[in-house]
Amino acid sequence: MTLASTTPSYDGLTQLFTRLHHLAHVQSIAYWDQAANMPPGGAAARAGALAEVAAISHRLRTDPALRSALEQAQEEALDEHQRANLREMCREWRSANALPEALVQRKQLATARCEHAWRRQRPANDWAGFLDNFREVVSVAREEAQLLSQTTGLAPYDALMDQYEPGMGCAQLDRLFGDLRQWLPGLIRQVREHQARQPALRPVGPFPVAAQRALCERVMRWLGFDFDAGRLDVSTHPFAGGVPEDVRLTTRFSEQEFLTSLYGAIHETGHGRYEQNRPREWLGQPVSLARSMGIHESQSLAFEMQLGHHPGFVARLAPMIAEAFGDQPAFAPDNLLRLINQVEPGYIRVDADELTYPAHVMLRYGIERRLIEREIEPEDIPALWDAGMAELLGLDTRGNFKDGPLQDVHWPEGMFGYFPCYTLGAMYAAQWFAAMRRDVPDLDAQISAGHLAPVADWLRQHIWQPASRWSTDELARRASGEALNPAHFRAHLEARYLA
Amino acid sequence: MTLASTTPSYDGLTQLFTRLHHLAHVQSIAYWDQAANMPPGGAAARAGALAEVAAISHRLRTDPALRSALEQAQEEALDEHQRANLREMCREWRSANALPEALVQRKQLATARCEHAWRRQRPANDWAGFLDNFREVVSVAREEAQLLSQTTGLAPYDALMDQYEPGMGCAQLDRLFGDLRQWLPGLIRQVREHQARQPALRPVGPFPVAAQRALCERVMRWLGFDFDAGRLDVSTHPFAGGVPEDVRLTTRFSEQEFLTSLYGAIHETGHGRYEQNRPREWLGQPVSLARSMGIHESQSLAFEMQLGHHPGFVARLAPMIAEAFGDQPAFAPDNLLRLINQVEPGYIRVDADELTYPAHVMLRYGIERRLIEREIEPEDIPALWDAGMAELLGLDTRGNFKDGPLQDVHWPEGMFGYFPCYTLGAMYAAQWFAAMRRDVPDLDAQISAGHLAPVADWLRQHIWQPASRWSTDELARRASGEALNPAHFRAHLEARYLA
Numbered sequence: 001m002t003l004a005s006t007t008p009s010y011d012g013l014t015q016l017f018t019r020l021h022h023l024a025h026v027q028s029i030a031y032w033d034q035a036a037n038m039p040p041g042g043a044a045a046r047a048g049a050l051a052e053v054a055a056i057s058h059r060l061r062t063d064p065a066l067r068s069a070l071e072q073a074q075e076e077a078l079d080e081h082q083r084a085n086l087r088e089m090c091r092e093w094r095s096a097n098a099l100p101e102a103l104v105q106r107k108q109l110a111t112a113r114c115e116h117a118w119r120r121q122r123p124a125n126d127w128a129g130f131l132d133n134f135r136e137v138v139s140v141a142r143e144e145a146q147l148l149s150q151t152t153g154l155a156p157y158d159a160l161m162d163q164y165e166p167g168m169g170c171a172q173l174d175r176l177f178g179d180l181r182q183w184l185p186g187l188i189r190q191v192r193e194h195q196a197r198q199p200a201l202r203p204v205g206p207f208p209v210a211a212q213r214a215l216c217e218r219v220m221r222w223l224g225f226d227f228d229a230g231r232l233d234v235s236t237h238p239f240a241g242g243v244p245e246d247v248r249l250t251t252r253f254s255e256q257e258f259l260t261s262l263y264g265a266i267h268e269t270g271h272g273r274y275e276q277n278r279p280r281e282w283l284g285q286p287v288s289l290a291r292s293m294g295i296h297e298s299q300s301l302a303f304e305m306q307l308g309h310h311p312g313f314v315a316r317l318a319p320m321i322a323e324a325f326g327d328q329p330a331f332a333p334d335n336l337l338r339l340i341n342q343v344e345p346g347y348i349r350v351d352a353d354e355l356t357y358p359a360h361v362m363l364r365y366g367i368e369r370r371l372i373e374r375e376i377e378p379e380d381i382p383a384l385w386d387a388g389m390a391e392l393l394g395l396d397t398r399g400n401f402k403d404g405p406l407q408d409v410h411w412p413e414g415m416f417g418y419f420p421c422y423t424l425g426a427m428y429a430a431q432w433f434a435a436m437r438r439d440v441p442d443l444d445a446q447i448s449a450g451h452l453a454p455v456a457d458w459l460r461q462h463i464w465q466p467a468s469r470w471s472t473d474e475l476a477r478r479a480s481g482e483a484l485n486p487a488h489f490r491a492h493l494e495a496r497y498l499a
Numbered sequence: 500m501t502l503a504s505t506t507p508s509y510d511g512l513t514q515l516f517t518r519l520h521h522l523a524h525v526q527s528i529a530y531w532d533q534a535a536n537m538p539p540g541g542a543a544a545r546a547g548a549l550a551e552v553a554a555i556s557h558r559l560r561t562d563p564a565l566r567s568a569l570e571q572a573q574e575e576a577l578d579e580h581q582r583a584n585l586r587e588m589c590r591e592w593r594s595a596n597a598l599p600e601a602l603v604q605r606k607q608l609a610t611a612r613c614e615h616a617w618r619r620q621r622p623a624n625d626w627a628g629f630l631d632n633f634r635e636v637v638s639v640a641r642e643e644a645q646l647l648s649q650t651t652g653l654a655p656y657d658a659l660m661d662q663y664e665p666g667m668g669c670a671q672l673d674r675l676f677g678d679l680r681q682w683l684p685g686l687i688r689q690v691r692e693h694q695a696r697q698p699a700l701r702p703v704g705p706f707p708v709a710a711q712r713a714l715c716e717r718v719m720r721w722l723g724f725d726f727d728a729g730r731l732d733v734s735t736h737p738f739a740g741g742v743p744e745d746v747r748l749t750t751r752f753s754e755q756e757f758l759t760s761l762y763g764a765i766h767e768t769g770h771g772r773y774e775q776n777r778p779r780e781w782l783g784q785p786v787s788l789a790r791s792m793g794i795h796e797s798q799s800l801a802f803e804m805q806l807g808h809h810p811g812f813v814a815r816l817a818p819m820i821a822e823a824f825g826d827q828p829a830f831a832p833d834n835l836l837r838l839i840n841q842v843e844p845g846y847i848r849v850d851a852d853e854l855t856y857p858a859h860v861m862l863r864y865g866i867e868r869r870l871i872e873r874e875i876e877p878e879d880i881p882a883l884w885d886a887g888m889a890e891l892l893g894l895d896t897r898g899n900f901k902d903g904p905l906q907d908v909h910w911p912e913g914m915f916g917y918f919p920c921y922t923l924g925a926m927y928a929a930q931w932f933a934a935m936r937r938d939v940p941d942l943d944a945q946i947s948a949g950h951l952a953p954v955a956d957w958l959r960q961h962i963w964q965p966a967s968r969w970s971t972d973e974l975a976r977r978a979s980g981e982a983l984n985p986a987h988f989r990a991h992l993e994a995r996y997l998a
Contacts, residue, residue, distance in 0.1 A: 019551055022550070022551035022552075023548070023551060023552075025547070026529050026548050026549075029528070029545075030528055033532060037730060039726060040727050041727040041728030041729075041745060042741075042745030044744065045524060045782075049521040049522070049525050050525070051521070052518055052525075053522075053552075228538050228539055228540040229540030230538060230540075231536060231538060243541070245541050245544035246538060246540060246541030246545070
């Protein structure tokens with residue numbers, strides 16, 4: 001792409017980002033198709049096609065003319081929203097141009113090799129085999145962190161995290177997690193004793209997939225998901241994909257059990273509504289993108305945990321479940337609540353409940369930060385893992401690599417700095433609902449009456465429409481009167497699990 | 500793209516065409532998704548994204564450096580297959596570079612407007628409204644034909660047809676169709692009298708969609724469709740899409756009736772197997788593309804008509820149908836044969852049987868050729884339509900525009916020169932089976948025994964693997980010992996319908 005010198009630079013830049021947005025559209029739909037539809041024989045051809053589109057996008061993003069266009073645009077007369085857009089353009093440009101081509105290729109090679117082998121190594125519990133490839137992934141990530149650190153002026157791990165959670169750093173995270181570490185293990189013990197006195201009935205299956213799907217779609221409609229601009233499909237690993245105008249959510253079904261598909265769909269609907277409600281007039285521009293991964297997760301957790309586990313919501317959900325599968329004693333609202341709120345330390349992060357989930361995240365953060373900062377080496381991970389799981393969740397994980405450090409795709413894929421976003425999302429979600437209760441005094445009564453519009457209206461106004469207009473701190477302050485405050489998360493957990 | 504001057508030109512060209520192939524992959528999957536999955540709200544964003552990819556492809560195809568690269572490649576040492584590839588590269592280059600950008604845009608605008616309005620005008624029987632937009636479509640097509648004529652040295656209509664059916668021209672087509680016109684109306688009358696004495700029982704529905712889908716997939720497997728490299732889905736207008744490594748076929752289901760979905764799936768499987776079996780080692784290169792639209796249609800019709808209506812095939816199909824829906828008298832093989840072979844002149848081309856279909860094609864060819872050659876104007880179409888339908892099929896179509904000249908999307912889309920391919924495909928399919936019977940003396944016994952491999956083996960060797968290596972005439976000669984000979988089609992029809 002060439003930026004004609006007669007066009008004001010800012011306008012030329014918006015055109016470039018619109019083109020990138022179009023390319024991201026086909027990438028996103030092709031990626032969804034790969035997960036939801038593609039037969040195995042299509043994999044190699046699809047990889048080639050997506051690499052081509054990625055190369056074209058990369059070339060557009062690294063055009064040498066962009067640097068001066070971005071500099072000139074700073075001098076042009078722009079309103080506040082345009083200036084915010086320019087700020088986000090610069091962020092994206094920095095991130096696309098920070099790494100030399102050779103390192104990008106080395107990273108691609110190392111992570112592709114490591115992730116590919118990991119698919120066999122995980123079930124085989126083969127930590128030693130994994131290490132062979134993982135060392136190179138870590139080596140590349142350290143180099144990447146160093147280069148990003150030079151560009152941004154942030155510490156190396158902070159520079160990695162900044163790609164997912166701009167503005168968040170270890171200094172703040174250590175305070176947040178240090179606090180959490182003080183009270184979470186105790187709270188988990190207390191809640192487990194409390195729950196042991198109130199066992200829950202298990203629903204009796206099978207639960208036909210067609211009925212589960214219909215139930216998911218009914219609940220998604222209730223939650224305001226726009227099926228004229230999106231779909232629900234099936235994939236092995238549920239995700240929210242597609243584009244704002246056509247959001248593709250996936251879940252997975254098992255006849256033995258319906259709560260996973262249902263709450264998976266509710267979770268993804270939170271991501272989906274954020275995407276469907278990003279500001280239309282700015283679509284294609286960086287300022288319209290989701291603020292951060294933590295804020296995105298705050299939407300899925302607002303839907304899944306804050307709203308989806310709300311006693312008033314569950315009381316309305318229970319009859320829908322009974323209609324879908326035929327009534328049974330386990331579907332009584334009180335029992336359903338006990339079921340979905342059950343706390344039980346386990347090995348696997350993605351299966352964890354709301355209360356033990358942060359323990360998994362803190363464990364990984366502690367390890368990967370020290371890995372990037374060269375305090376430890378990959379072979380030190382298992383010992384740290386075992387110690388952390390024992391301390392935080394009281395579990396013995398020795399020798400169990402497959403349900404331990406091999407369980408997540410993030411490390412084989414070289415995604416360091418991402419894990420904290422899950423717990424930041426949980427904290428933000430609690431903060432949003434605390435603010436919502438101040439702004440909408442009868443919020444709980446509305447939810448209990450099945451009226452979910454006040455929740456969506458609040459989120460639309462305070463989170464979805466602003467998108468990336470402000471920094472995350474500013475977004476939080478405008479939405480809730482303060483930057484991230486973990487006290488809301490603690491208050492939420494205590495109210496929910498000790499009531 | 501820049502062709503480095505140190506690379507041999509031919510190698511550089513193959514790299515360019517591989518890149519174009521990658522872009523065609525994402526276009527093809529996005530197009531399939533649009534037809535099979537996309538919710539209505541996604542349409543505008545998808546159009547923007549696809550336009551972006553099309554613009555990138557167009558820029559690659561019209562790079563000024565290509566002309567000299569193609570010229571230099573002619574001087575390089577190439578083997579026969581590479582030389583065939585270069586010939587097809589030149590064809591594609593000529594077609595991409597023949598029209599000035601302004602005309603391409605005018606065409607896009609005119610056809611988009613005409614087709615969009617046509618969607619309402621057709622159900623409203625609004626010929627006058629259609630004419631308003633269609634005049635511009637014709638005007639653009641005449642100009643396009645003129646320019647293509649200058650580039651290729653062909654007559655204007657021939658130059659349009661050459662894009663779909665290289666090597667075919669009006670001189671040959673007039674002979675083929677002139678002959679057909681002599682005997683077809685008489686044969687139709689004769690067959691109808693013959694069939695009136697053997698009425699067929701109608702199957703009694705409903706036919707559950709899930710059972711229809713399972714039956715289609717069972718029959719597709721029998722026909723050798725590779726579900727590891729393809730899928731069957733649903734769309735309003737069935738088509739074969741996707742990419743050779745991942746072929747996406749669609750059909751449509753109605754509970755009232757199962758023969759349409761089943762034979763639709765069999766038809767598309769013919770297209771699909773051609774695509775799945777184009778030469779792998781040449782994928783991405785023009786020489787690996789399907790030879791022509793007529794040859795493509797010869798594969799779908801080989802599967803649907805030659806094989807799918809074969810009495811031995813139908814005898815094997817009948818019990819599968821009975822298993823799918825429960826047995827009933829109409830599913831007796833003899834009755835099924837009578838049902839699927841029923842000849843009845845009708846208004847609608849896509850619903851036409853094997854015998855009346857060519858009448859629809861000849862009618863359209865006669866009209867559109869004279870339109871492009873400026874012998875007639877768009878307002879002359881209805882009178883010619885009425886006369887043709889009366890002569891060829893004995894039907895009165897006066898005033899019925901919606902089931903007349905408004906019925907097809909080809910004209911609103913400016914696709915002139917395509918219609919003849921349908922009947923060329925029928926003729927070629929008959930010729931392939933005649934040759935196959937010479938090469939595989941027990942062919943009919945094999946089919947009757949349910950062994951379809953000899954059919955696929957023959958087609959793979961003679962049609963699928965050669966792809967675009969030879970001209971169509973040469974392909975036909977190598978496959979069957981002669982260029983297109985319509986006597987095989989006549990013999991086939993007489994044997995099938997008068998037996």
